[in-house]
Amino acid sequence: MERSGAAMRNRPVLVAFVLGAVAAAIGIALGLTIHWFPAQASTQAKKIDTLYDVLVVASVPIFVLVTTVVLFSVWRFRMRPGEEERDGPPIHGNTKLEVLWTAFPAALLISLCSYAYVVLRDVEKKPSGGATEMNVDVTGQQFEWKFSYPASTTGGAPVQATQLYLPQGQPVRFNVRSLDVIHAFYVPAFRLQIDAVPGQTTNLRATPSRLGTYVFACAELCGLGHPAMRTSVHVVSPAAFRAWLRSQQQPAGGQGPPPGGPGAPPGPGAPAPAAAGTGAPAAARRAGRSDARRRADAGARGADTLAGAGRPAGS
Ligand SMILES: [Cu+2]
Structure with missing residues (x-):
């Protein structure tokens, strides 16, 4: 029983x-x-x-x-009608449990x-088996990213870009910096993220394994323009990458700053990246950038207006 x-x-x-x-x-x-x-x-x-x-x-x-x-x-163990005054059984614990x-x-x-x-x-970890790493300097600044390929990587003049180009299968070491506040390097398709901290250089390693264009975003709330602080990563074949580097190193025809100059966007005569199909033309890149800048400025103006509205009249 x-x-x-x-x-x-x-x-x-x-x-x-x-x-x-x-x-x-x-x-x-x-x-x-x-x-x-x-x-x-x-x-x-x-x-x-x-x-x-x-x-x-x-x-x-x-x-x-x-x-x-x-x-x-x-x-x-819910309380049933008529049990309002009842107390639960005293419990002395259960050592095994x-x-x-x-x-x-x-x-x-x-x-x-x-x-x-x-x-x-x-x-x-560092790539094993004597594989050489390619260095890319990544700089975050409210509200855009800049990628700089040093002479050791390009084998010639350094190259600056606002979109990231990487050769497939090549181990890359990113040296990440910030010029103002904390940002974060984030490429979801790489599953990697690291903070860009002012006054410090942080490092990240990645070996791109799949051709295509992926999102590169800032993953640290860094100001009003934060949502606009994104660009693209283009993983291209090694040959297309070399062609792209060469196209960025060529001096621009006519007036305008040289495309490789520090901080300068490609001039009007700058050739489009050779990696056709995966790369946005320089003009579109510039448009995207100024668009991001405009949105950031609009956000800042909005905040000023709000701050002004909050002040008591006459003060
Ligand atoms: Cu941000």
Whole structure:
């Protein structure tokens, strides 16, 4: 008789366990099958996505377990009419349970942190096997990015650009700086992000692995023009990259500043990037930039008006 009584009491626990297992399976399936992120465009992206998958598999069942226990307890131990004056049974704890719920999360957290650390080290390490890194200087400034290819990279005159061109398969080391406030270098398709901090040079390594054009955004709220502080990354073939570098190094015909001059946008006679199809023409680039600038200025004016409106009259 007592056994069947215990079985009756355990039945809701069994139901909750089955429901929880089904919910966890659905959660993991959704987490792993839906494409949450853009295409993987760097060798680092794959490792980071695998880390994400492991985190989904580890955390979804825990989320479901906690939610199921909370909802089940709310329902099972709810106060019924006539029980308003009753108190719950005194509880003296359960050593076995407490050891379990301390040791298991601790072991899980230590393993996940160790794995994440290994992935981070792997993603940030120097390319092995004697592969040479290409250096690109990235400078953030309210509200635009500038990319500068030093002479060591171009093999000639340094090149400045407002869009990032990278050769496929070439390990790149970015030296990231800021001229004013904190910005953040963020290329979702590379799965990489690093702050651009005034007075410091931060570094990031990436090896572009997939041809195409991707978003390059600022991921640190840096002022009113922050949403406009985005540009493009073009991953092109090594031959197209060399052709693009050469086109940027050629002096502009007629008047206008040389395209390679520091801080100067390409002159009117500057040739369009040779990487046709992937590169925006210089004019479009300039238009995009001045558009971003205009939006930023409009935002700043709006803030001035607001600040003015907030002041008491006559002060
Ligand atoms: Cu920003």
